[in-house]
Amino acid sequence: MKPLMYGYLRAPDDVPDDELAHTVEELKRYAATEGFCYATTFFEYQDGSRAAFEELTAELKRAEARHVVVPSMDHLSSHRLLRSHMVERLELDANALVLTPGET
Secondary structure, eight states, X not given: OOXXXXXXXXXXXXXXXXXXXXXXXXXXXXXXXXXXXXXXXEEEOSTTOOHHHXXXXXXXXXXXXXXXXXXXXXXXXXSHHHHHHHHHHHHHHHOOEEEOTTOO
């Protein structure tokens, strides 16, 4: 069985649904190419919210999954320190690695 990979992205109101769907398809293709089973995508809809991030962290622990894919690290946060904290939290709390398409 392939290891699980979860997607995470911010989905502001000004981004069209078809663009979000395309982004999710790119994440799924990346997961398949890298040998993962893409489980689901966690969407952060409200600016400044971390509700989906908290759900992602809990799901990673529950499923004992170790991989998260984001379109870019800015989807975690555009703020460098907060982004670093979120990556660290995924590493420490869920033992997860954050990947982006284009890095291998």
